[in-house]
Amino acid sequence: xxxxxxxxxxxxxxxxxxxLLSHWQGHRRLTRRTIEAFPEDKLFQFSIGxxxxxxxxxxxxxxxxxxxxxxxxxxxxxxxxxEKPTTKAGLLQLWDEQTAAIDKAFPQIPxxxxxxxxxxxxxYKNTGIGTIQYGIDNEIHHRGQGYVYLRALGIEPPxxxxxx
Amino acid sequence: xxxxxxxxxxxxxxxxxxxLLSHWQGHRRLTRRTIEAFPEDKLFQFSIGxxxxxxxxxxxxxxxxxxxxxxxxxxxxxxxxxEKPTTKAGLLQLWDEQTAAIDKAFPQIPxxxxxxxxxxxxxYKNTGIGTIQYGIDNEIHHRGQGYVYLRALGIEPPxxxxxx
Numbered sequence: 001x002x003x004x005x006x007x008x009x010x011x012x013x014x015x016x017x018x019x020l021l022s023h024w025q026g027h028r029r030l031t032r033r034t035i036e037a038f039p040e041d042k043l044f045q046f047s048i049g050x051x052x053x054x055x056x057x058x059x060x061x062x063x064x065x066x067x068x069x070x071x072x073x074x075x076x077x078x079x080x081x082x083e084k085p086t087t088k089a090g091l092l093q094l095w096d097e098q099t100a101a102i103d104k105a106f107p108q109i110p111x112x113x114x115x116x117x118x119x120x121x122x123x124y125k126n127t128g129i130g131t132i133q134y135g136i137d138n139e140i141h142h143r144g145q146g147y148v149y150l151r152a153l154g155i156e157p158p159x160x161x162x163x164x
Numbered sequence: 165x166x167x168x169x170x171x172x173x174x175x176x177x178x179x180x181x182x183x184l185l186s187h188w189q190g191h192r193r194l195t196r197r198t199i200e201a202f203p204e205d206k207l208f209q210f211s212i213g214x215x216x217x218x219x220x221x222x223x224x225x226x227x228x229x230x231x232x233x234x235x236x237x238x239x240x241x242x243x244x245x246x247e248k249p250t251t252k253a254g255l256l257q258l259w260d261e262q263t264a265a266i267d268k269a270f271p272q273i274p275x276x277x278x279x280x281x282x283x284x285x286x287x288y289k290n291t292g293i294g295t296i297q298y299g300i301d302n303e304i305h306h307r308g309q310g311y312v313y314l315r316a317l318g319i320e321p322p323x324x325x326x327x328x
Contacts, residue, residue: 009182010182010272012275014179014181016178017174048315048316049314049317106174111174134325137304140301141307143305143308144308154213
């Protein structure tokens with residue numbers, strides 16, 4: 001085993017807010033295609049190992065996305081107000097509305113809020129960037145689970161590397 | 165449907181190289197715990213829907229991690245030279261060696277290389293940050309699939325939010 005090394009500092013800027021938004025929306029386009037790939041009934045009912053169906057996971061992403069952007073932007077942490085859609089078309093429509101809302105709200109985040117620590121939703125102490133990154137990572141994590149559902153159903157998932 | 169809006173610019177710095185490394189190593193600690201959660205035989209053999217066993221996915225992460233860091237740092241894109249471990253202990257030992265290697269190499273990435281476009285592994289045209297982010301996202305994506313394997317086996321996966 002190599003000796004543990006303490007990392008040196010590397011303060012290079014690797015990402016701006018604009019780039020993070022583009023990256024996230026690329027992931028969101030892939031998630032949209034994953035929703036589309038499910039047959040309607042399987043989207044709302046199919047699961048493995050007692051886990052949630054993919055519609056529930058997708059609605060969780062919606063429940064986190066704009067409330068996180070709004071919370072980081074304003075310091076006000078509010079739950080998503082909408083109802084969970086009961087059809088694939090309804091879920092995709094809500095998804096598209098959120099895409100537009102995120103594109104509008106994200107650039108309004110004051111620069112200092114990314115590094116500022118806040119108590120997200122009154123429960124999760126983290127920097128603004130940490131909370132946003134958590135939301136994106138959570139989407140990637142659960143979407144990967146949707147890929148297993150699709151494979152188990154004999155359906156080819158969308159290409160992971162396509163983000164347009 | 166809301167009218168499509170063109171995003172305004174937000175050039176706030178959201179992440180430095182140091183912060184990205186910390187974030188990644190947090191994810192890598194979670195992936196290590198996911199490897200640990202598998203029984204030895206299931207780690208190398210269990211799969212759903214014709215997908216790869218989790219040991220293969222974990223070895224893919226190793227195949228990408230240091231070669232990406234080295235390639236972004238130096239412009240030299242070289243395959244991982246090691247053999248695929250055949251035991252859980254061997255996989256975890258290799259994982260830990262890579263953890264130390266990444267901690268040592270990542271801070272050496274010249275700042276300009278994050279935004280510079282390169283042809284990663286002679287095949288994938290992307291910025292340095294884009295290639296690194298792809299590797300991290302790929303790990304989150306496939307680790308999420310490992311969670312489904314664990315649930316299907318009746319095993320509780322590690323908490324997604326724990327990164328220490």
